[in-house]
Amino acid sequence: MNPGGRTWTKATASGDNGACVELAPAGDGWIALRDSKNLDVPPLLYTRAELAAFLDGAKSGEFDHLLT
Template structure:
């Protein structure tokens, strides 16, 4: 299914001074942007790339990038 969606804001982004990540499905790809600068552009992922990213995030593969 490739139907377009509205922008979805990460629930982890709310309440932190407006630094928000948003994502949507558009024209068969996943787009990600910074809600503070929505006109600055988007990063695009194929659905396969997005699925791989989410799988890695769920497995903690990116945890070493966290500060703190």
């Protein structure tokens, strides 16, 4: 399933188990985020700035406490 003809990207660390978070450009500066195991749910949309802020926080370890 590929709604809107988007090219989805997932992290290589996700493997092929079908439980991945995927990202795709959604036009006009938006980025779509979806759960690959739940394709019937519409993707969430974020601006480039919002996603950049999240990725910066993830890279700096701000969310690591959620994984323990």
